Amino acid sequence: xxxxxxxxxxxxxxxxxxxxxxxxxxxxxxxxxxxxxxxxxxxxxxxxxxxxxxxxxxxxxxxxxxxxxxxxxxxxxxxxxxxxxxxxxxxxxxxxxxxxxxxxxxxxxxxxxxxxxxxxxxxxxxxxxxxxxxxxxxxxxxxxxxxxxxxxxxxxxxxxxxxxxxxxxxxxxxxxxxxxxxxxxxxxxxxxxxxxxxxxxxxxxxxxxxxxxxxxxxxxxxxxxxxxxxxxxxxxxxxxxxxxxxxxxxxxxxxxxxxxxxxxxxxxxxxxxxxxxxxxxxxxxxxxxxxxxxx
Amino acid sequence: xxxxxxxxxxxxxxxxxxxxxxxxxxxxxxxxxxxxxxxxxxxxxxxxxxxxxxxxxxxxxxxxxxxxxxxxxxxxxxxxxxxxxxxxxxxxxxxxxxxxxxxxxxxxxxxxxxxxxxxxxxxxxxxxxxxxxxxxxxxxxxxxxxxxxxxxxxxxxxxxxxxxxxxxxxxxxxxxxxxxxxxxxxxxxxxxxxxxxxxxxxxxxxxxxxxxxxxxxxxxxxxxxxxxxxxxxxxxxxxxxxxxxxxxx
Numbered sequence: 001x002x003x004x005x006x007x008x009x010x011x012x013x014x015x016x017x018x019x020x021x022x023x024x025x026x027x028x029x030x031x032x033x034x035x036x037x038x039x040x041x042x043x044x045x046x047x048x049x050x051x052x053x054x055x056x057x058x059x060x061x062x063x064x065x066x067x068x069x070x071x072x073x074x075x076x077x078x079x080x081x082x083x084x085x086x087x088x089x090x091x092x093x094x095x096x097x098x099x100x101x102x103x104x105x106x107x108x109x110x111x112x113x114x115x116x117x118x119x120x121x122x123x124x125x126x127x128x129x130x131x132x133x134x135x136x137x138x139x140x141x142x143x144x145x146x147x148x149x150x151x152x153x154x155x156x157x158x159x160x161x162x163x164x165x166x167x168x169x170x171x172x173x174x175x176x177x178x179x180x181x182x183x184x185x186x187x188x189x190x191x192x193x194x195x196x197x198x199x200x201x202x203x204x205x206x207x208x209x210x211x212x213x214x215x216x217x218x219x220x221x222x223x224x225x226x227x228x229x230x231x232x233x234x235x236x237x238x239x240x241x242x243x244x245x246x247x248x249x250x251x252x253x254x255x256x257x258x259x260x261x262x263x264x265x266x267x268x269x270x271x272x273x274x275x276x277x278x279x280x281x282x283x284x285x286x287x288x289x290x291x292x293x294x295x
Numbered sequence: 296x297x298x299x300x301x302x303x304x305x306x307x308x309x310x311x312x313x314x315x316x317x318x319x320x321x322x323x324x325x326x327x328x329x330x331x332x333x334x335x336x337x338x339x340x341x342x343x344x345x346x347x348x349x350x351x352x353x354x355x356x357x358x359x360x361x362x363x364x365x366x367x368x369x370x371x372x373x374x375x376x377x378x379x380x381x382x383x384x385x386x387x388x389x390x391x392x393x394x395x396x397x398x399x400x401x402x403x404x405x406x407x408x409x410x411x412x413x414x415x416x417x418x419x420x421x422x423x424x425x426x427x428x429x430x431x432x433x434x435x436x437x438x439x440x441x442x443x444x445x446x447x448x449x450x451x452x453x454x455x456x457x458x459x460x461x462x463x464x465x466x467x468x469x470x471x472x473x474x475x476x477x478x479x480x481x482x483x484x485x486x487x488x489x490x491x492x493x494x495x496x497x498x499x500x501x502x503x504x505x506x507x508x509x510x511x512x513x514x515x516x517x518x519x520x521x522x523x524x525x526x527x528x529x530x531x532x533x534x535x536x537x538x539x540x541x542x543x544x
Binding site: 158159161162164165168169171172173174175176177178179180 | 348350369370371372374375379380382386387388389391395398399400401402403404405417456457459460
C-alpha cells in the first residue's frame with residue numbers, strides 16, 4: 001500500500017492522468033453497477049456522464065462558477081435531471097429499459113448538434129481546471145473510494161436490501177406495500193448523481209466539454225468493467241475499471257491493433273471467467289482453510 | 296354509519312384478448328370470515344387473486360375493501376390498506392438468510408404506520424415472525440440462507456412474508472401445493488391460529504380435505520364463472536361442481 005502510494009507520487013504526469021481517468025471510469029462503472037443491483041440494466045451510462053459534464057461546463061463557461069461549486073451542483077442537478085428524464089420509462093423492464101437508455105444520449109448529441117446550443121459541435125473549451133495535478137489526483141481517488149465503500153455499505157443496509165429485492169422479485173416487494181417505482185427512481189437519482197459527478201470531474205480535468213461526452217464509449221466501458229470484475233458486486237466493476245483503463249493505455253502503442261487486442265481480452269474474460277474476477281477471487285479465498293478468531 | 300363488509304367483489308370481469316378469464320364474479324366477505332376458492336386448473340382462481348390485489352386491471356366490475364373501491368389502484372397501495380397475499384410459486388431472495396427475507400416487507404410504509412411512525416428492530420421482528428410459522432430458532436433455521444431451505448420452509452417463509460405487513464385480509468394462493476402430508480398437518484394449526492387472531496382469510500386450494508377443515512364458506516369457479524357458493528358440504532352436493540371436477544356424462 002505504501003509502495004503504491006510512493007509509486008503514485010513518483011509517477012510521471014502522463015500516468016497520473018491515466019490514474020485520474022481510471023478513477024473517473026471506476027466511478028462511472030460503480031454507478032452502472034448500482035442500477036444493476038436494483039435490476040435496471042442501462043446501456044446509456046453516457047447519459048449520466050454527459051449530463052454532468054455539460055452542467056459543469058455550462059455553469060463554468062457562461063457564469064464563471066468555480067470548479068468546487070460546479071462539481072456538487074452538477075452532481076445533484078445531474079442526478080435529478082437523469083432521474084427525471086428516465087422516470088417515465090421506469091415501468092419498463094429488462095431489455096426495454098435498456099433500449100431507451102441506449103437511445104437517449106445519442107438523441108441528446110444530435111439535439112446539441114442541430115440546435116447549436118451549449119457550444120454546438122465545437123463544445124465549450126478553456127474551462128477552469130483544478131489548481132494542481134495533486135488536487136486532481138487525490139480528489140478523484142478519494143471520490144472513487146468514497147463511492148465504492150459508500151455503495152457497498154448502502155447495499156448492506158435494509159434500504160439496500162429493498163433495492164436488491166426489486167431486482168430478485170419485484171412482485172413480492174410490491175405485495176408488501178412498497179412502491180417499487182419510487183425506489184427505482186431513488187436508485188436512478190443516486191446512480192445519476194454519481195455518473196454526473198464523473199462527467200463533471202472529467203470536464204474540469206480536460207478543461208473542455210463537447211459532444212463526445214455522450215459517446216457510446218462511456219456507455220460501454222462501465223459494462224466492460226463490470227463483465228471483467230463481476231456484475232452486481234460493486235467491487236467487481238471497480239476492479240474491472242482499474243484493469244481495463246490502464247490496459248487500454250498500455251495498448252495505445254499498438255495503434256489500430258489496440259482495439260482488436262482489447263476486444264480479444266474481453267472475449268477471453270467472458271468465456272473463461274463469466275462470473276467475473278471479483279466473485280471468482282472471493283470464492284477461491286473462502287476455499288482455503290484458515291484460522292478464524294471466534295469471540 | 297353504514298357498516299361495510301370487509302371485501303366486496305362486484306361483477307368482476309377480466310378478458311385476456313378474446314379469452315374471458317373471469318366472468319362477472321361477485322361475492323362478499325365479512326370481517327373474520329374464511330373463504331375457500333376452488334376449481335379445476337385454469338378456472339381463473341389465480342387471475343381472481345391478481346385482479347383483487349391489483350396486479351391485473353379488471354376489464355369490468357369492481358372490488359371494494361371496507362367500502363372503498365380498490366380496483367384500479369396499484370398493488371402496493373392495495374397492500375398498504377392491509378391486503379396481504381402469498382404467491383403460488385415461492386420465489387424468496389435466495390442469497391439472503393431466511394430472516395433477512397422479511398426485512399424487505401418490514402420496510403413497508405404500512406409497518407411503520409402501524410408501529411406509530413417507527414420501524415423498530417426489523418431483524419428481531421423478522422425472527423419472531425419466522426418462529427410463528429414454525430422456523431425453529433434453536434436449530435438456527437431462521438439464519439440459514441433461503442437457498443438451502445426445503446420447499447416446505449419456503450412456503451412458510453412466503454406466508455411469513457405476507458404476514459409481515461400485518462394484513463387484515465390474507466389471500467393464500469395454494470399454500471399447501473407441493474407440501475407433504477406431514478407438512479400440511481403442521482401448517483394447518485398455524486392458519487387456525489391466524490383465524491383466532493381475527494385475520495380474514497381467502498384460501499385457494501386443491502387439497503380439499505384440509506381446506507374444508509379451515510374455511511366456513513367455499514366458492515367454486517369453472518371457466519371463469521362462479522358455479523357454486525356455500526358451506527363445504529353444500530358445495531360438494533352440487534351437481535354442477537361434480538360435473539366440473541369429474542367431467543359430464
